Amino acid sequence: MNIQHAFPYPLGATLTKNGCNFSVHHASPYPISLIIFDDNGNHTEHPFTEEYGTIKYTLIDDVTEHTVYGFKIIQDNEALLLLDPYAKALKNSPHYQVPYTAKQSWTLAQCVVVNNDFDWQESQRPMIPRSETILLETHVKGFTLLNSDVEESVRGTYLGLADPANIKHLKQQGITTVQLLPVAACMHEPHLLKMNMVNYWGYNPIAFMAPDPRYAKSDAVNELKTAIRELHKNNIEVILDVVYNHTAEGGNGGTTFNLKGLDQDYYLHHHGNYTNYTGCGNTLDITHQPSLNLVMDTLRYWVEHYHVDGFRFDLAATLGREYDQFNPNNAFFKAVAQDPTLQKVKLIAEPWDIGPNGYQVGEFPDGWNECSDKFRDTTKSFWRGEQNYLKSIATRIMGSRDLVSASRWPHKLPVNYVSYHDGFTLQDLVSYKERHNHANGEDNQDGHGDNRSDNYGVEGETTNPRIIALREKQKRNMITTLLFSFGIPHLLAADACSHTQKGNNNAYCQDSDISWVNWKLDKHADEFKVWLADIIQARQTHMVPMINAFSGSKRTKQKVNWYTPEGNNMTHGDWHRAEALCLHLNIYDGEKELLIMINQSNVPTRFELPKSQHYNRWALVCNTQYSTIESKHVIFDYSLSALSIAIFNAE
Template sequence: MNTHHAFPHPLGATLTPDGCNFSVHHSSSFPLSLIIFNDDGTYNEHPFTEEYGSIKYTFIDNITKDTAYGFKIIQDKKALLLLDPYAKALKNTPHYDVPYTAEQSWVLAQSLVVDDTFDWQETPKPMISRSETILLETHVKGFTLLNPKVDTKVRGTYLGLADPANIAHLKHQGITSIQLLPVAACMHEPHLLEMNMVNYWGYNPISFMAPDPRYARNDAVTELKTAIRELHKNNIEVILDVVYNHTAEGGDGGVTFNLKGLDQDYYLHHHGKYTNYTGCGNTLDITHQPSLNLVMDTLRYWVEQYHIDGFRFDLAATLGREYDQFNPNNAFFKAVAQDPILQKVKLIAEPWDIGPNGYQVGQFPDGWNECSDKFRDTTKSFWRGEQNYLKSMATRLMGSRDLVSASRWPHKLPVNYVSYHDGFTLQDLVSYKERHNLANGEENRDGHGDNRSDNYGVEGPTDNPRVIALREKQKRNMVTTLLFSFGIPHLLAADACSHTQQGNNNAYCQDSDISWVNWDLDETALEFKRWLSDMIQARQTHMVPVINAFSGTSRSKQKVAWYTPEGSNMTHADWHGAESLCLHLNIYDGTKELLILINQSNIPTRFELPKPKQHSRWSLVCNTQHTQVTSKHAVVDYSLSPLSIAIFNAE
């Protein structure tokens, strides 16, 4: 042991040529010591020789990469091993037999010393602009496990993401950014362990820095970095879904993995009990300095050491909490805004939690893009045929400027979506009226009740060609609305393959073919996959220039007009009860123009088209009645089929 080389920052295990520094925040009453494991499973116990405020630290000579370690406390007269909150890798995949015991902790809580050195081969980060970003949400395992084109040795792993077949699929679809469901090590909830199930989605973190060993063949750290490097080589960004609102330690009476044993104030408390604004038993208290440090340090680590391009924050309203109130000017947002590392990455908020004042859509600071549940609900309700949604649909098409001014675009463009991991897939939105979650073991009580879905006459799969055709058109309607609205489109990876979760809208515990993307596509699914690829390209060609022109200070030069099908300007009265309209977007008085025709009615509607400013005719980009993206021309009028949307371009 050499105290001369010990240092308090950074926290965690920091490898040097001489050994390793171990540092941890500790303010609980439980005595703390360092445990270093030998290769044969025996261990040595070391005291922390130095203190700096609440930080305990020491330096151990001759420690090398992959050395296992942990922090020992005495709790209830038992020796409990704690997992380092700053652990960069775990020796074992997190799992235990309920109830959790001190004896089990000595296996579960072993962290590994990591050498951060990695050959990035001078690969630049893609740096995709927000207006060009196409987000694809996916699960590491479920995305590639059943893909027959992916090498069998890497299916369902980090390396599977970098497989040439997977990258070819992403590029062909036009995806710019994949958003990975949580890859930070996750612990399964006790009730799932008792049912021999898992938290498949990963929203129950046991460690904020360590990639989950579940998705690695051998070395999670190196394999995840390799996947990111190869995706970057192909100009594809990697966004991480991160969970900083709670941890896997649960609430009152829950287990102790690390934070509870080190400092009770990591979590919010009300009257001596854990505050549960997350539905997971506890709520991380970001007003507590060590908690804020932990979040900020881990975010920077992902960016600096994994070259992550951005983050999607689960229940992000929690991060802005000052107990019962949300404050967009709180310390966390200020810390992120001034951080030279985090200033450069995308920040996406799920702008709510379940606590008081938890719904904060539109309230996040500049630099944060927010998921728009209003876009989701309006789009689904409108195309399902619900009346009096036309005005709301127009608002969502134009980027929800009732929530965020276009003066704050593109850095505040909403993240628009129809399907997300929590809810029905796109295929199930048009195939099921009711959720079917019995496989989750909660008697179908879990999951959203308000799905705004329809089955069009048959619940679930059908061979009826009329029903299939209507379902496919409704899928095209919702995706076209998504891609030709102002915002950042968010797609679910399973939707490109028309994947069904068999009506399960809360598949968080389904590590099964319910969640694994089915790549065995029939002709209908292949047709939709081709159509989606063409539509994403059409968005990049036709919609992105419009978004850029309508953003920031240049927006005042652009023109928006709303027309009735007869070609007259929409009046106040027209907005009530109408089922069809025409949106005319005009850049720089005719440099580029778009028309969006919408017919929600059950009969064909003939539209009188406005004359282009500088061109003789309009060119049809798509009509959702058809399965091809086209370039046909129209002159002065156009007949749009029932329940359809058409896009025209002139430039």
């Protein structure tokens, strides 16, 4: 006799041979039942027949993939439909008319049963070493929507990422890893809905496992998998930006989409109020076992069924919280470290949140690479011409070893960046002194006030050739510093096209041409795009061997020397008054030698080049004074233009 039985795990909707098992963690006082919709939108109600602790579960015969379902609770004498926290797909794009009502929930909270089968066509994960990784942060829609080379029907979608023209661009630029802004289904904040706007970036999750339907033509699950498969075929990794620090349900008085209706203790509480370490109204309590299970199950799901190559964790300090304290040895980090599925992928932390003791740069466990805001701030300040940053820029170039020892590289290499989704684009960093966020509807009060940017004489766009030339050189200065520093370089996709957001440094709600990458390049933007591809290739050729040699136990055999322009070793006084210096990196066996020459001053500076023990001359790799990369050989000295950086390789 073959009798089918219901089972408590895994949670969510799991297809079986003859039906579907539905399981949910439910610890609230609100009565719960299962709702199944037919093709006409009519529904039937089913009780959960089994219990296992706080798990309610049942098995329903004849349920197939694409079946629509939800969980009903009775709250305030109203029948409210809840999204399954383990929903793998949503029928509708999340949206509602403020205020949210029980009636609207019966459309918004419809989940779809998914069959996880997919033809991966024997594609393999690229497994790019950290030292060779070039991260490109991008938005699914904004990256391809205006690219006329991409097939029109797939622009702005998951399939647009897999379009041959998009993949060709990524490969030409030398990108190894695409980091997608959140693709898990997102709900827009009430104040945005009132203004007929959306949360464009997606940092307000409503379903952790369901890809957002906004970016699909018809089937978000299979279209996202197709994009990842095609990128993998071209040796390009995919990292997902994930948000586990809060949900879209807000704080006190907020809406109930799922977790609030299933278990109040999914959130941290202080005297009955939702804690707000995230600035979004609530904070997910990872010390609560069902919350920890949800996060861990979600991470494994993305890796096992979408073949993603890693994650970037938004406000990751929240995941290490034990109420007001951060603990790098807490249950979440231990669970990740022992998980055989997650041990194989890249883990990137935004190592802070807005709660007490929220700044935790350098404190994450081994295996976690941390975003370095200190690199960002130092690089921008230094090239803007601020004084007393010479020692700091040297520290950042050498991999911020004041925060993380090189003995823990490459698994603890910092993620260095100049521009990110939150903040100015690279083009705006050299075009605007002030933020211009009026389009966001918050009276220009939102967004970061400390941009460390400059306009070099004119706010915004200009036709002045002198200002344009200086701006282009400053872009090259910052990118060269980024690519020839020890760390994992993070680039913003819009920067390859010199995209401007018109001075908006917080375009989270701008589903418009403010955010959509402009692919119509003028002469200067086209030159920069070509130069960027060349300098990335130079980085892979010349800097990667240095990172590998200076990582782990091998680092003690390598040599680092800092010189004044006259060729003397830097003294304590030089670090406080000099405006130019030279870094000499030497792999101990003579395999590789590199010079990084920096001139922050406003006048050309002549450098005496150090002698190589193994080579006859130095070859110029890059000089940011020029918009093209041309090889030039020097022996004894070199004159470096004002406000420039040059890279040399020993030959």
